[in-house]
Amino acid sequence: ENVKQVYRTGYHFQPKKNWMNDPNAPMYYKGFYHLFYQYNPKGAVWGNIVWGHSVSKDLINWIPLEPAIVPSKPFDRYGCWSGSATILPGDKPVIVYTGIINEKPEPGHQVQNYAIPANYSDPYLQKWIKPDNNPIIKPIHENVSSFRDPTTAWFNNGHWKLIVGSKSDLRGIAYLYRSRDFIKWTKAKHPFHTKNDIGMWECPDFYPISSQGTNGLDTSTLGNDVKYVFKASLDLTRFDYYTIGRYNLVKDIYVPDNTSVDGWAGLRYDYGNFYASKTFFDPIKKRRILWGWANESSTRSEDIAKGWSGIQLIPRKVWLDHSGHSLLQWPIMELESLRGQKKQLNNVKIKKGGTFEVKGINVVQADIDVTFTFLSLDKAELYDEKWKDLPSENLAKSICGIRGTTVQGGLGPFGLLALASSKLEEYTPVFFRVFKKAGGKHKVLFCSDATPSSLNKNEYKPSFGGFVDVDLREKKLSLRSLIDHSVIESFAEGGKTVISSRVYPTLAINENAHLHLFNNGSEIITIERLNAWSIKTAHIN
Template sequence: MASVEFTDPNAPMVYNGIYHLFYEWSTSGPVYGGIVWAHATSTDLVNWMHHEIAIVPSEPFDIKSVWSGSATIINGKPVILYTGIIKSNQWNYQVQDMAVPKNLSDPYLVEWNKLVEHNPVMKPTDGVNVSAFRDPSTGWKGPDGIWRVTIGSQVGNNGVSLLFRSDDFIHWTKAEEPLHWAKDTGIWECPLFFPVAVDGKEGLDTSVVGSSVKHVFKVGLDSAKHEYHTIGTYNPKMDKYTPDNRSIDNASGLRFDYGKFYGSKTFFDKEKKRRVLWGWVNESSCAADYIKKGWSGLQLVPRTLWLAENGKQLKLWPVEEIERLRTKRVSLQSQVMKRCSILEVPGLTASQADVDVKFELPKLKDAEIMDPSWVNPQLLCSSKPASVQGKSGPFGLLALASKKFEEQTAIFFRVFNHQNNYVVLMCSDQSRSSLEKSNDQTTYGACIDVDPHHDNMLSLRSLIDHSIVESYGVDGKAVISARVYPKLAIDNEARLYVFNNGTEDVKS
């Protein structure tokens, strides 16, 4: 496909053994506009077949555009809810529409029919802001047999997750109270609501409730262009979601990804009993650059997610199928990285690599004392990049590095002592990622709570693919995705290094 922009992943699902991913596709070129739903299928989440466009603006209920939505499996059959933009004297008037497969015997579900006689199935009534009513979630069925979906909205400057109920998934009624809301968070986009098991990694169907599960609620913040989520409790009788006291319910909250990542969707993979997450990563260059190359935006590697052992956060990891892409294996023996040392990883194509390295956790008494004012990990990573020497760190990887280090993307850890507990700062430093300084070279960061009894090794896995570096820290407790555009460190000229720029030795 040429001259296009790929954005939000939509309606991911598995149906009769085939994975489906729909996504917003800009038909007007690599700059956002003329949105339709493109469609691809796969049997392994790695190799994909592109099909004809699935949903286009064509009816009064979506004539101006088709925006994000989700899939729900009802009585074994897939149904899509999506946001349509209609013509109105009110700006950007949003409604919710429904589409179903034209032919269920088609294994690829290429053609989709809009329910013209019923659409729109949900309208912004009862004082709902018509331009802040979008992105229906996957539906879930309560113990009472009634279906629910939630839709992102805004009241004043408060983010709101509206709740709708239906007996038949066609006729919907807005609940008097929202599923959830939070003060001063702006409009909520692409809300997700799903259960996770308290114990184990197994995924759950979206309708599962009970004492053995927690619930995850995620939203996108349009103003900040990043997402956050909370972990909490869902009361199906009251239809209320309540975050745990330790879950921060604003832009400082937990994230699926602390780098470039937005518009995410999950689905329950009943084939492998897992919950799979998709996310979109945009560009770091200017519009003129992606107009020149003819495309922009990518879908990141799909990830499984589950509740961490501490119950306070999620863990995320690339789906196991990605390992099928591994070809030549290169291994380095464990060794002590002396202070201010660097070691090249030889024998691989460093512009495309799946790298897994582990560092032994330094002794707590040797860690730098954490200043209480260091509350923003991204700012801390910016003020303490890979070039700034510390005590226990920085240590990690230099990816997509040029021969003389003019270009490098550093992914690394620093270990701090915070009131006699470990705090691990994970950074993705793009300040030297390219000689082209007009690119966005933001440095990203996340703080990771570490339990020395369970996390005696700090693992770092990075998926490197030319302009993307997806990094998973401490067994997936934090993920940071970056878009970088090196000029020198490309193809066979790219190099990969393990480094320690701390004053304390580190064993890797």
């Protein structure tokens, strides 16, 4: 069809055509993983929102089904917005979602509804019933047009509990609601969590996480070895932030640890293009899985021309880092079933200004796993103390912008040049740069820089960045990148810091694209080990 189809992905989740945004109500039921998503059946821009629906045996290959929840009742006439699934006792799934009941006020008057399967013996859960006793939660004193995105419910002390995202002026609020029967819900006196001066909390998520090992926990789990994660999507910054904390069961509130920063300068699941994410507990592999949406970075008219917009990133397993202060994320192991041709490298040295091309795999659909080593930290460049004047919530991103790949350094920049054209007119660098701070401490910067990614001047080409909290004593840094035509998802140090970029090369497409390793610092970098695979095209919708 259209030439722009070169940007369609080979193994990321997308519908056949049209607009997609938030992942909704991920769950496992009778042999299938279910994914619902915000979908416009009528076009490639946001609007007419229904719940698209697909099922999968392995979270990688997907069968499309008819939209599961579409506007049809007075309580959702103007839209069926984001929501979550809860599995009630007896393996009975229920969905709670936001219904838009009036067009006005912008963006519409919002209530929370429930839907149940029409036929519990259908593992595809194709038909959903929206009972007439909806809505189950209505705003009373709350902001009627900022009151949405109910979470998965959890159970304790005789009650089901869930939270609804909201705001009051610039205060982000997660309201707590309780119910004995899942039908009659009462608002708790105190919000579950709130934070001033940050704006609307969209798509909140709250879940327990084990302080031992990597297994996930069912959302209702309590215990001494259990910490909690609270995440919100901030509509003003368009990033997903989380804190690690505890659940005060007496007051029924969430309290972030004092090691967690709550707000714009806090931890993000992903320092790039990643929003409105949601987790669920996978009872089969006993893990917690994170789904996140990456929108396009191109213009509205380009989206319309190519007939689609939005992808879901590869689902990630999430667990607590041994420090207890942050999460680790890693692409689900099922992705490895798509690995094809393999290329391996050992002990390749790259000097300042040097590159090394990785050949023999399909570099536009690839999985790259590489460990870099160096002999000394001495050449790390000085961290510029003036950078303390940069906005703290975007510090790493700003430094990635100031110190791009072409600015020579000491220890770094080194990393990958992905989706590179033959004469490097276009390339997307994913790289590390190590700084020395006064007092001798080191700071590791990780960047995914779309600035040189495309000759097309209309695209949004940010240089995303995050810091990596890593001990450099072993003089090693590792990187995994998933490349898929118009998306690059990169995981530093086993998933401590993650950055996803959307890019639209005009020359570096299909067989004209190249992949290089590079170093532009004075310290020699050794590729201790590189494993790279072609990734086969998945059966998606």
